[in-house]
Amino acid sequence: MLQYIEPVFRPPSEGRSLILQVTNGCSWNKCTFCDMYTQPQKKFRAKAEDDTLAEIIKVAADGPQFDKVFLADGDALVLSTRRLVEILAAIKKYLPWVRRVSSYCLPRNIRKKSVEDLKQLQQLGFGMAYVGAESGDDQILEFINKGETYESTLSALTKLKQAGIKTSVMILNGMGGMKYSQQHAENSARLMNEAQPDYLSLLVVSYPMGDERVKEGFNGEYELPDQRTLFMEMRHLISSLELTNTIFRSDHASNYVTLKGTLGADKQQFLDQLDDAIAGRIALRQEWQRGL
Numbered sequence: 001m002l003q004y005i006e007p008v009f010r011p012p013s014e015g016r017s018l019i020l021q022v023t024n025g026c027s028w029n030k031c032t033f034c035d036m037y038t039q040p041q042k043k044f045r046a047k048a049e050d051d052t053l054a055e056i057i058k059v060a061a062d063g064p065q066f067d068k069v070f071l072a073d074g075d076a077l078v079l080s081t082r083r084l085v086e087i088l089a090a091i092k093k094y095l096p097w098v099r100r101v102s103s104y105c106l107p108r109n110i111r112k113k114s115v116e117d118l119k120q121l122q123q124l125g126f127g128m129a130y131v132g133a134e135s136g137d138d139q140i141l142e143f144i145n146k147g148e149t150y151e152s153t154l155s156a157l158t159k160l161k162q163a164g165i166k167t168s169v170m171i172l173n174g175m176g177g178m179k180y181s182q183q184h185a186e187n188s189a190r191l192m193n194e195a196q197p198d199y200l201s202l203l204v205v206s207y208p209m210g211d212e213r214v215k216e217g218f219n220g221e222y223e224l225p226d227q228r229t230l231f232m233e234m235r236h237l238i239s240s241l242e243l244t245n246t247i248f249r250s251d252h253a254s255n256y257v258t259l260k261g262t263l264g265a266d267k268q269q270f271l272d273q274l275d276d277a278i279a280g281r282i283a284l285r286q287e288w289q290r291g292l
Contacts, residue, residue, distance in 0.1 A: 002055055005041055010070050011130050011168070012252065014102065017068040018059060022047050022087060026074030028106055030145050032213040033134070033175065033205060037074055046079060053090055060094040069095070071103035077129065078109045081117040088124035102128035107148050107156035118163030128166045131157060135175050136191030137184050143217045144175065150191055157195040168199035171237070173230050173255075175205050177222040181233045189240035199247045200263070202237070204230060204254040227256060228278060235274040238267060257282070 005024050010017070025037040025044040037044075069091055077084070091098055103126075110118070133153050135141055141148055160167050169192065176184030192200060205224075207214065215222045225233065234250070243263040248270070250259035257277045259270050276282045 002059070007036075007039070007042075008072055009036055009074075010072065011102075011104075013168075014068065014070040016066060017070040017102075018066045018098075019070050019072050020052070020055065020059075020087075020091075021072045022052055022076050023071075023073050023078065026106075027078045028075070028108065028147050030147060031134075032144050032217045033172070033207070035207075035209045038209075042073075044074075046083070049083065049086065052087060056087075056090045056094050064095075064097040067097060067099045069098050069101045071101060074104055075106040075109055076103035077105045077113075081113060081120065084121055084126070085124060088121060088126055092125055098125065100127040101125045102130065105129035105131050105156070105160075107131065107133075107153045110156035110159050111152070113159070115159050115162045118159060118165060122164045126165060128168060129160050130168045130170070131160075131197075132170045133188070133191065134170070134172045135184050136171075136188035137176065137180065138187075140176050140180055140184055143222075144214065145217060150187065154191060154194055157197060161196075166198040167195070168201065169195065169197040170201050170203060172205040173202050173234055173250075174225045176233075177218060178225050178229060179218075179221055179223070181225060181229055182236065185233045185237040186240060189237050192246075193240075193242045196243060197246055199249070200243070201248075201252065202234060202250040202255070202259075203252045204256065206254055230256070231274050231278045235271060235278070238263075238270050238274070241267065 004021050008019060008021060010019055023046050025042040027044045029037050029044060088101060091101060134146060136150050138149050157167050171188050241263055246263045248261055248263045259273060261269060
């Protein structure tokens with residue numbers, strides 16, 4: 001059995017994947033809205049190369065029990081191309097039944113990798129990068145200390161697409177608060193229209209450990225949107241999207257209303273559902289049902 005430094009996070013779609021912890025924590029770890037890796041034991045470091053190889057060999061002894069591998073923690077792509085090639089080559093050698101490897105991805109970590117580097121990773125089985133864009137609005141990104149901009153996120157998504165690596169992007173509904181809700185929706189839609197990601201998910205922002213850091217970043221102007229404002233923001237974003245073949249999900253445990261389909265084919269259906277939610281015509285997920 002593999003040993004992990006807890007807590008370990010993964011995207012919902014990687015629920016049946018082997019979690020291979022090649023790094024611990026997040027190399028940036030300064031976003032004011034995120035408490036995922038704030039515990040003392042989650043201070044960022046890369047796992048030793050020999051330890052990673054030993055874990056892969058250990059898993060191989062148990063035979064095929066999964067066909068996907070997720071490289072944890074927060075941003076495995078911070079590792080050098082050489083390290084990533086070694087990890088992927090070992091997975092291909094010892095776990096030949098694995099059909100896809102994926103990881104979270106900070107846009108900043110793609111800056112130092114060429115399209116040719118990324119193509120090499122793709123050819124070795126790296127097939128999906130989960131990119132937390134959070135917002136396409138530069139002002140909001142600065143407020144939350146994301147360390148990224150509209151352009152840096154677009155550049156990363158473009159390079160990944162050019163390398164043949166699928167992208168799954170996350171936008172945070174409510175990240176602009178009440179005051180910046182409209183520009184958050186407009187610029188996030190503009191970013192997605194340019195990037196044309198393979199997958200797009202919309203999660204509702206939440207602060208189970210308090211929102212003091214977020215409020216400080218917004219100079220005290222942050223107010224968590226109410227349900228109606230969240231729905232209006234979602235509607236504004238979706239109505240502004242011009243996506244051709246992006247699988248869209250708003251079915252995370254944080255969401256009050258579930259939307260699942262493809263954009264643009266299901267765009268009007270989503271807008272109709274949101275109109276019903278705004279008008280109170282459909283049942284919503286209750287607070288006690290939401291996993292934050």
